[in-house]
Amino acid sequence: MKKQAKKHTNDVILESATSFITFIIFLFAVYLFFAGHYTPGGGFIGGLVTASALVLILLAYDIKTLRRILPFDYKWITALGMLIAVLTASGALVFNVPFFTHAHDYFNLPLFGKTSLHTAMLFDLGVYLVVVGVTMTIIQTIGESD
């Protein structure tokens, strides 16, 4: 198989655009994630959009740069996401209610005011992490292989 030569191009515009667009995308992803319970969005789409922000870094720079910025092993992120999801679901058993029973209530949080907190969000966090982890694992693995 043909070895792809490492690019040493001068992509100043792309790189500088990336450096702030990434944050916008990431914020959008976080918004989608948190808004999911009331408006379109959620863990799945939030995770995919987060991954796309990371892919943008990957395109503008390279895998090593991404690894320096975010020194995660995405397989562990996948595992962490699964763990959070399973623990959230089985946490219900501690309170003697069926598996996967969610609880929610309204709290007065500092800074946010009256807010509803929902264990479904924890589960969604698990989904989010799994999606980010899996997408990045796939892209990194394929990108690194030659």
Add this chain to the structure above:
Amino acid sequence: MSVMHGAILLPILISLFIPLLAKRLPNIHTGWFVLVVPVLLVSYFSRFLPGTMSGKTFTARMPWIPSLGIDFVTYLDGLGLLFALLITGIGTLVVLYSIFYLDAKKEALGTFYVYLLMFMTAMLGVVLSDNMIVLYLFWELTSISSFLLIAYWYERERSRYGAQKSMLITVFGGLAMLGGIAILSTLSGSFSIRETYASLESIQGESFFTVAVVLFLLAAFTKSAQFPFHIWLPDAMEAPTPVSAYLHSATMVKAGLYLVARFSPIFAGESLWFYLVSSVGIFTLFWGSLNAVKQHDLKGILAYSTISQLGLIMSLLGLGAAALHVDALDDGLYTIATVAAIFHLINHATFKGSLFMMAGIVDHETGTRDIRKLGGLAQLMPISMTIAMIGTLSMAGIPPFNGFLSKEMFLTGVLQVSGSDLFHLPSYGWIIPVLAVVGSIFTFVYSLLIVRKTFFGKRQDDQLPKTPHEAPIGMLIPPLVLVSLVVIIGLFPNILSNTLIRPAVEAILPQVVDAGGKIDVHISMWHGFNTELFLTLVIISAGIILYKTLPRWQSLYHRMPRDVSLNHQYDALLRHGEQTSTRIHDTVMTGYMRSYLVYIFGFVVILILTALYGFDAFRFAVDPISSIHAYEIILALVLVSSALSITFARSRLTSIILLGVTGYTVALFFVLFRAPDLALTQLVIETVSVALFLLVFYRLPEISRKEERIPFKLGNALISALVGLTVTLVALASLSQRSFASIAKYYIDNVADLAAGGNMVNVILVDFRGFDTLFEIAVLALAGIGIYTMIKFRRTGGIDK
């Protein structure tokens, strides 16, 4: 658990210790330890004799699977006791014989005696079980242990062939019996033979009853080597001679006779039973004796002779069924066939056992069993010769030996029944005595052949691998015991008549006993000048003439074309079976994914279209259809045109882009049909998957990147069109006939109250039906790890670096 259960299971329990004994005490022949078992058993079973003589029966129950009505119930009556005594008695002699026959140094004795003891338990279980499932269990155990014993010298190709043949044929019959048991027990509601007999009135008219008759007879015929299933027996002669003497002359081959006798009370009322049993038996008698004459191997002759004699007994059991169909019970004319069957069964066990042992001695002391090489052994082996003389003369039916008596009774039975007006017999009843007489003549010929060719004539010492001499005394004792029984029974037949024969016959013909008929067994040596005596004289004189002229007509046997021989047919059946299945497999399992997809889609189309048509399920209702807007038409056109273009695209790159177009159009459809979450996800996922496709595309080897159209195949086009049509029809039909209202109302009502959410799709995903999502992310995680491992570990190619 009773003593009788213990007696049945004793051999197999002892066999657990046999390998240990064989290994620990190599200086003592293992057979001596084994000998204790049949001796104990024979003395145990003899204690029942007075009981069965007075008509008593003995039962014991051991629960096995009570909830299914399967219990290990033993039932000992005259018939069972007769067989139990045969099994244990001849078993004793065979074990004694094998001690001298098998060399303790050269042979794997532990294995041999384990198999033999296993067989003994199996056989005792067959004859003493009342529960049909237990009977079947032991029946198959006889097949398995017989298989193991035939292939005892497993390094010989012929042994393995014979073992496989006998296994295939007898297990085929055994499975048929299982079917018969299933039918019979369903009809009668019980697995017990006695209870089935008790409810005979209600089940006799059932249409499946005759099927059960045929299935049971298949089992009996295969086990007892009846025509055309007899072909396994001559090949089973590759077994060590003690095995041939025990299994293939005295016990296992009689399991089929036992089965016929045991189920006679139930089935004998059927005319089909009478016809099948007697005609198959009489033809087997004829065919076996005809084929015995052309054999060169001593054991081969004896094998065909066993087939023939088993046919004789089988036919007598069949003719005995006539006793149930006549009113004149008191004259006992028809029960004579059954009496003769039992009598000959005992006689055959005695003389055939001794003859096999004699053949083993000859083989052991001269190194060959080929009668063309043997001859003139009379002076060297006088005792063996005496044994052979008595055995063969009894087999041929010469006075004063027991074979004469049973042959006379056989002829009486044949003449009685074929002369009666039962079952429209007069029209072709004459065939039975003719076949019987011809069979007997050939029996006479091969009996002469055995003795004359082995012990008389010219000695051919140069042909023999060993210098012949008389066998050791231990090897001679068992056959001597058997031939002395032959003589004693021949001279004083009535010692058997009330002790063994009458109780057995009463067990076979309980209807006669119940109706008050008397079974009077009186066997006399001389019964005056009658047709039977005349026929015996005809048999003897014709036999002598045929034997004298043997060289002139023996070549007739070679005239028979090889292709029609049953062995050839059997081999061809196996070969063709294998070839045909290979051919079918090779045709169907092409190894190409596309053929399997054709099968799958083809079946989907056929099944669904047939179901739609058969259940008259196709509907097309217009009312559930909502109005159609221009946007939808435009999007649908884009979707259809891009989908069609994919199939006609020249390059793969075009296909990938067009696939992306369809994906984005679907996302637009989601927008149009107000599914924002789906639209978002679809957009991102479509982008990712198109990117992955491109990645794969750029990694294709150069050679397959050349542009080419998908070649057109009519079959594929047809199937894809049909699949499309089917799915469309199903979609239209199911849309047009909704049975229930949707449950979506519940979600809409409760999304805010129960789940504190506003996005119903997401609430369903994480709350109402979060379980699905949990495993979907598990699928994702697995896919990610799968890709990681496939790529990271592919270079090793399964080999450690």
